[in-house]
Amino acid sequence: MLTKTLSTVTWLSVFTLAFVSHPVWLQKLPKRKAPAQAKVATCCEEVNELKAQVANLSGLLSELSQKQEKDWVSVVMQVMELESTSKRLESRLTDAESKYSEMNNQLDIMQLQAAQTLTQTSADAIYDCSSLYQKNYHISGVYKLPPDEFLGSPELEVFCDMETSGGGWTIIQRRRSGLVPFYQDWKQYKQGFGSIRGDFWLGNEHIHRLTRQPTRLRVELEDWEGEVRYAEYSRFAVANEMNSYRLSLGNYSGDVGNNALLYHNNTAFSTKDKDNDNCLDKCAQLRKGGYWYNCCTDSNLNGVYYRQGNHKEHLDGITWYGWHGASYSLKRVEMKIRPEGFRP
Numbered sequence: 001m002l003t004k005t006l007s008t009v010t011w012l013s014v015f016t017l018a019f020v021s022h023p024v025w026l027q028k029l030p031k032r033k034a035p036a037q038a039k040v041a042t043c044c045e046e047v048n049e050l051k052a053q054v055a056n057l058s059g060l061l062s063e064l065s066q067k068q069e070k071d072w073v074s075v076v077m078q079v080m081e082l083e084s085t086s087k088r089l090e091s092r093l094t095d096a097e098s099k100y101s102e103m104n105n106q107l108d109i110m111q112l113q114a115a116q117t118l119t120q121t122s123a124d125a126i127y128d129c130s131s132l133y134q135k136n137y138h139i140s141g142v143y144k145l146p147p148d149e150f151l152g153s154p155e156l157e158v159f160c161d162m163e164t165s166g167g168g169w170t171i172i173q174r175r176r177s178g179l180v181p182f183y184q185d186w187k188q189y190k191q192g193f194g195s196i197r198g199d200f201w202l203g204n205e206h207i208h209r210l211t212r213q214p215t216r217l218r219v220e221l222e223d224w225e226g227e228v229r230y231a232e233y234s235r236f237a238v239a240n241e242m243n244s245y246r247l248s249l250g251n252y253s254g255d256v257g258n259n260a261l262l263y264h265n266n267t268a269f270s271t272k273d274k275d276n277d278n279c280l281d282k283c284a285q286l287r288k289g290g291y292w293y294n295c296c297t298d299s300n301l302n303g304v305y306y307r308q309g310n311h312k313e314h315l316d317g318i319t320w321y322g323w324h325g326a327s328y329s330l331k332r333v334e335m336k337i338r339p340e341g342f343r344p
């Protein structure tokens with residue numbers, strides 16, 4: 001009983017702290033134009049109110065931990081009550097976040113209409129975020145790439161990182177909220193899934209197309225202590241579907257200290273319904289993702305999203321061996337690409 005309650009208190013404080021100190025969607029807002037701001041304000045009032053309530057919870061918690069020794073039984077009752085309150089808050093937050101992301105999508109469409117008016121008067125085409133960057137779009141966010149009749153490629157919504165290490169990055173994968181399951185089949189991985197503002201896989205077909213010119217890959221990783229590392233690879237390419245979206249990688253650089261993608265170099269892509277790995281096992285089923293499984297992993301960036309408190313005991317999590325090992329599931333991952341020759 002005592003241990004359980006203590007761990008509940010710990011869990012609650014961690015949740016509260018994480019929320020109070022990292023309201024990502026509050027801080028990361030790009031600046032928008034006037035008509036948009038009214039909507040954003042509505043959203044943020046709601047989020048701010050939730051934030052105040054969580055801060056309040058955190059105050060209650062510290063009071064409680066002082067009272068602990070005096071009145072144990074009543075503390076246990078109160079902690080249980082707090083726990084259910086905090087669960088309710090968490091689900092309201094998820095709601096608020098998705099409402100907010102909808103609003104943002106509408107804003108993005110306005111932004112894009114402006115962008116595309118410009119595009120029409122311009123001679124050279126837009127292939128990816130690096131071409132947008134060259135056209136002076138330096139704000140990170142969602143953009144729409146126009147269809148390319150010559151290449152037969154459809155219109156594509158992408159998220160551009162215009163800040164990191166010179167910008168111009170097209171994000172091909174993101175794990176951050178854990179709201180999108182990544183244990184998907186071949187077709188889903190082929191066409192892409194998830195939400196462009198949240199967790200998503202851009203799609204092997206799109207990634208293949210974007211890596212036909214010499215391309216650089218950047219992988220950013222964050223652990224549950226908030227430490228951030230990266231790995232970069234020159235000559236990142238994903239083959240076509242006939243070649244099972246085989247991965248190729250050039251030289252590694254970065255500060256994560258371990259080249260955990262190299263083991264996956266020159267291997268085909270596997271999903272739960274298509275076993276292309278180099279193993280008797282079915283790696284995609286063991287590691288619960290779609291990836292360039294070898295036998296099986298030195299990294300598993302499309303694995304299962306495990307939350308804080310539950311992130312250290314599974315082999316199918318979002319792992320990067322050599323940083324935190326085979327059973328530590330990371331808090332945030334982004335994979336992004338830009339042409340090798342890009343100069344900001």
Ligand SMILES: *[C@@H]1O[C@H](CO)[C@@H](O)[C@H](O)[C@H]1NC(C)=O
Nearest residue numbers: 049052053054055056057060
């Ligand atoms: C904080 O908690 C107190 C006591 O439970 C309550 O009276 C107050 O309304 C709460 N404030 C907020 C912002 O929820």
Ligand SMILES: *[C@@H]1O[C@H](CO)[C@@H](O)[C@H](O)[C@H]1NC(C)=O
Nearest residue numbers: 233234235236249250251252
């Ligand atoms: C990788 O590094 C080696 C040695 O520095 C260099 O010769 C080679 O051209 C590099 N390969 C790529 C693909 O950049």
Ligand SMILES: *[C@@H]1O[C@H](CO)[C@@H](O)[C@H](O)[C@H]1NC(C)=O
Nearest residue numbers: 248249250251252262265266
């Ligand atoms: C990855 O595999 C390809 C194909 O076998 C090879 O040419 C390349 O040198 C490998 N990359 C590294 C970094 O070893």
Ligand SMILES: [Ca+2]
Nearest residue numbers: 279280281282
């Ligand atoms: Ca196999």
